[in-house]
Amino acid sequence: MTILRTALLVSITLLLATGCANQLGSPEREQGHDSFEMTASSEELLEGWTREGEWLVSPVLDVPDGANRAGALVGLTSPGEMPAMEARVLSAGEPAGEWTTLGATWSEEDQHVAVAELGAIGDGAQLRIRAGAVEILQLLRWTATIPDEAVEAPEEEELGTSREALRTELRGLGIVTRESWGARATRCTDGDSRKTRFAVHHTVTSSTDPARQMRGIQRFHQDTRGWCDVGYHFLVGQDGRIYEGRPLHLLGAHVGGHNTGNIGISFIGCFHTSGCGGLGASRPTDGSIEIAGRLVGTLSRLYGITVDSARVRGHRDHSGQSTTCPGDHLRGRLSEIVSVGRTQTLSGSTPAPTPTPTPTPGASCRHTFGGNYANHACSASYQCCDGTWRTRGACGGCTCVEASGETGCSGGPPPGASCTHSFGGRYANTACSASYQCCDGTWRARSSGGCGTCFCTEASGSTGCGT
Structure with a gap:
């Protein structure tokens, strides 16, 4: 042997x-x-x-x-x-x-x-x-x-957006273009102009900061797999916005053996009944379902696709697939996407839904079992951190713990919790390093607004500032 x-x-x-x-x-x-x-x-x-x-x-x-x-x-x-x-x-x-x-x-x-x-x-x-x-x-x-050696990952100096422009019929949907979220240049050459159906996915990533998730997913597909671009044509954020992925006229890479003629639409986040711990809400927002339906409806007009359950399917509903994608909680709402797609097919006349606001410090979390948890409160395995579920201890000590997920707990957040920089400095609440701000014990990017005005700023990360 x-x-x-x-x-x-x-x-x-x-x-x-x-x-x-x-x-x-x-x-x-x-x-x-x-x-x-x-x-x-x-x-x-x-x-x-x-x-x-x-x-x-x-x-x-x-x-x-x-x-x-x-x-x-x-x-x-x-x-x-x-x-x-x-x-x-x-x-x-x-x-x-x-x-x-x-x-x-x-x-x-x-x-x-x-x-x-x-x-x-x-x-x-x-x-x-x-x-x-x-x-x-x-x-x-x-x-x-074994990566496709014919398609090498772009060098940093080759960052760009060389491609066909986003179709004008789609612009009324308020799509975040590749230029806006910082895409690398596509290296794809396989055309696929005749679209006949849709496949719905989830990315199995965090749902916070969709633009950063887009950059990470594209790099994962290109650098690791050797693909010419991100595999999906469109991605839907839980902020109720659509993000442009692989240019629409090109062949996607998202359902094994079923990519030809298939428009790939992936929801940014994780929406299954298990395996999504710490990645944010496990159920898609109403705004994301609505805008996905409008996207399906608009594309169905452009390509002459009948909007029904046979042509708008989850990844796992395609033959030969062994996957839980797009997750039970998203798959259960495909009928709503179909319903919206049938009635809202004109992209330019209907305003885009109002994006879900970014959670603010102190926001509570709703457990999938129904309980409501205050900021810094914990369930059996997770902690509510500024409106987002994360693993226990991610934003400090639990102010209260309720393990069933059904009752919730309302202990208040530790006021003004400080943060320790990875370089050793201790920062008071709302104090800033070069790029981040301490927000009730959690580092947040200053570029995203952090949690307001910097109480003080110390850029090295080693000294810290404030008491």
């Missing part, structure tokens, strides 16, 4: 060395957005990954199409550096390479994308992360693949 495994590894490695590696992989056009991917929250890491010394090691990710690259999209509970992670490739269940460090290709506040070239091709992969990093981890999505 060992001889057979060695022979398999040698033959696969020779394919890589002779430039034939892509023959083992599926081309982008055949893949879904979550093909050969594993997702884990901090709780799932502790429960389902194996502790080996100072590392937590993932289960084996099966990659029957082959893999020689691993990549990850990492979300943290607060701004900070990417935690240490390593990956290795396996062949027939046995390690076929050494652990290799994942290096960051993109970092922005609490979001990171990292990649490792594994040096060999195998049919499986594993990832490991320092056990001590779990307490700051909000979400980890990772994949292993």
Whole structure:
């Protein structure tokens, strides 16, 4: 058996060395957005990954199409550096390479994308992360693949928006264009002008700061998978706005084997009955459902698509898919999207819905089981932090705890809680570092408005300011 495994590894490695590696992989056009991917929250890491010394090691990710690259999209509970992670490739269940460090290709506040070239091709992969990093981890999505070498990730100096302009018929929807959210230039060339249907997804990321999530998802798809662009054509934020993804006239990459003629619409957030802990509200907002319906209706007019349940389907409702996407809570509202799409098809005459306001310090959270929790109050596993559910301890001590999720608890927030900078400085409430502001014990980006006027500012991060 060992001889057979060695022979398999040698033959696969020779394919890589002779430039034939892509023959083992599926081309982008055949893949879904979550093909050969594993997702884990901090709780799932502790429960389902194996502790080996100072590392937590993932289960084996099966990659029957082959893999020689691993990549990850990492979300943290607060701004900070990417935690240490390593990956290795396996062949027939046995390690076929050494652990290799994942290096960051993109970092922005609490979001990171990292990649490792594994040096060999195998049919499986594993990832490991320092056990001590779990307490700051909000979400980890990772994949292993053979990237499309014909489409290299753009260099930083090639950032741009070379593409066809957004169709004028769509402008009445108030779409946030690629230029506005800071997209890299598309490298896609496969056209797909005849659209016949829609696929609805969720991104399985945080739903806060949709523009930053857009940049992270695009980098994850390009840097890790080697794709020419973000896989979806449009993304819908919980702020009730539409974000332009892959240019509409191009072939998407979001439903394996069903991408031709399929318009990919993904909701930014996580909307399943499990696995969404700490990523914000697990149910889509009414504003996001409404604007998605108007988008479907407008596009149906442009392409002559009948709006019904057969042509507006969730990712998992397409044949051959093994996924929970778009999550039970979003899938259950597809009929509303269809209903709005049938009645509101003209984009220019109906004003866009009012965006959901950004949560303000002190905002409470509604549990999916019905209970209402004050700021800094905790359920069994999560804490309400300025209107957003996060893992316990993400914004300081629990002012009260109620584990059922049905009753809630109303303990008030610790007034004026201070923040510790990653460089060691202690900042009073509303005090500012170079880029962030301390808001009731939670760092928020000054560019997003933070929580008002800076009480004082100290840019180094090492001294802090205020008492």
